[in-house]
Amino acid sequence: MKAALSELPAVRGKYVENADLSALTWFRVGGPADVLFMPADEDDLAHFLKNTPATVPVMTMGVGSNLLVRDGGVRGVMIRLGSPFRKIDASGTTVSAGAAAIDAQVAKAAAEAGIAGLEFFRGVPGTIGGALAMNAGAYGGETKDVLVEAVGFTRNGERRVFSNEEMGFSYRHCDSADGVIFTRATFAGTRGDPEEITARMRDISEKREATQPIRERTGGSTFANPDPALSGGRKSWQLIDEIGARGRVVGDAQVSERHCNFMINRGKATAADLETLIESLRKDVLTKLGVELRWEIRRVGEPVRD
Ligand SMILES: Cc1cc2nc3c(=O)[nH]c(=O)nc-3n(C[C@H](O)[C@H](O)[C@H](O)COP(=O)(O)OP(=O)(O)OC[C@H]3O[C@@H](n4cnc5c(N)ncnc54)[C@H](O)[C@@H]3O)c2cc1C
Known part of the structure; x- marks a missing residue:
């Protein structure tokens, strides 16, 4: 059954009805979502989840680099985190990033701060939210190697902090992702030389360019x-x-x-x-x-x- 705006709570973020998802995925295929929701911040997201009837299906997407949206579109609400969830902070050996931050930007911020170990993110064209849900990895590194903890919200709006062990990571899979909307994550690397880290990222970038379309x-x-x-x-x-x-x-x-x-x-x-x-x-x-x-x-x- 189609979800209608009249069933959804008032929010500070933005709703778009009958939103074209093909424009938001790499494949550029698929039908619309009944409603696309872009929350203003974590509180807005929690408020939305708590006050949306359990009968309304809710899903999340990043930048759609691993997503095939079928031609009939998505019934219910698709959540897409925007700029309020893109903040990246890197200092010492720690990087914290919003779930909408682009993986390559996180790798870049880590390199500039002299934090080694997150170079592999340069090879994954998704968001941190997608990386958590998929245990994304490339060229010998993966999300589970560097994650300290992730923050997410359950379908009923409860805020949870997941340790690396609680994520239940395996190859390109995360046990905890089912129904959880991740909003941010903290990663730990080691001290490294910014130039050497950047050189390794350049190497990853060149390899991808040569082997992937x-x-x-x-x-x-x-x-x-x-x-x-x-x-x-x-x-x-x-x-x-x-x-x-x-x-x-x-x-x-x-x-x-x-x-x-x-x-x-x-x-x-x-x-x-x-x-x-x-x-x-x-x-x-x-x-x-x-x-x-x-x-x-x-x-x-x-x-x-x-
Ligand atoms: C050219 C190309 C190269 C690629 N190379 C690699 C590679 O080397 N290694 C690799 O691992 N992947 C690779 N991918 C796949 C893809 O980039 C990753 O899986 C990425 O992590 C997906 O992130 P996304 O933001 O695009 O997520 P989406 O594709 O939008 O969604 C993927 C899944 O993540 C979930 N999700 C997204 N955001 C959240 C969130 N905030 N909270 C909860 N769940 C969420 C969605 O519900 C969905 O189940 C590649 C893709 C392309 C197009």
């Missing part, structure tokens, strides 16, 4: 890499390559020629094209190679608009 409409790694014991040590892209699916096309959705664990919207793809393409890869890898691939991209919303 980062200027395309994509959603990042489609499948998490399988357990090496089950895949004979092969990564997802290698399995997709082995079944001959590099460049495979459904409608305007395509398996990237550059990196076959990345899907691309060539311009007019629908979410259904992308989902059909990805499911065809999952099926063929299972049938031909006996390996089950797990979606890393998060799918949200309804296939068709009601």
Whole structure:
């Protein structure tokens, strides 16, 4: 059932009805959210959560770099944290960042303050909220290696502080993320030389540029890499390559020629094209190679608009 503004509490932040989510995701596909909510601050978010009927579904997004919004859009409220949640402070060996801060900006602030260990964030084009929910990582580092604690709000508006252990991190997964809206996080690194840290970040940046289709409409790694014991040590892209699916096309959705664990919207793809393409890869890898691939991209919303 569609959520209506009349069911929602008065807030200091902003509501947008029938909000186009395709413009807010990297894939540039998908239907609208009934309501998009951008809270003014943590108190506003808590007030919204406490006073929104439990029957209204609530979801969160960052910058949509790992998100496939289906063509029918999202029923209920999509929360998107904006500029009040983008603050970054780096001093000593600690970096604290709002959940809407862009990972690369956090890496940059850490480097400038001479804090080593957060360089990997340079390779992840999402927000800190997305990094917490996905245990994002790149080039040997991941969120769980540097997180001290995260602050989040439950669906009923309760503020909680999660220690690293309480996050329940595993590969590209966080047990605590279900239904929690993270608003900020504190990370710890070690003292380092700003120039050396910056050089390592430049290296990460160049490697990404050379291997990933980062200027395309994509959603990042489609499948998490399988357990090496089950895949004979092969990564997802290698399995997709082995079944001959590099460049495979459904409608305007395509398996990237550059990196076959990345899907691309060539311009007019629908979410259904992308989902059909990805499911065809999952099926063929299972049938031909006996390996089950797990979606890393998060799918949200309804296939068709009601
Ligand atoms: C070109 C490209 C390269 C990429 N390379 C990498 C890589 O090397 N390593 C890697 O790990 N990822 C990579 N990704 C995937 C993606 O950038 C990460 O998963 C990132 O952490 C997602 O952040 P986001 O802000 O875009 O989240 P979204 O895609 O908007 O959302 C992803 C998930 O996080 C949840 N979420 C977002 N914000 C919050 C919040 N505040 N509170 C609770 N839940 C939240 C959403 O509900 C959703 O389930 C890549 C993506 C692209 C497009």
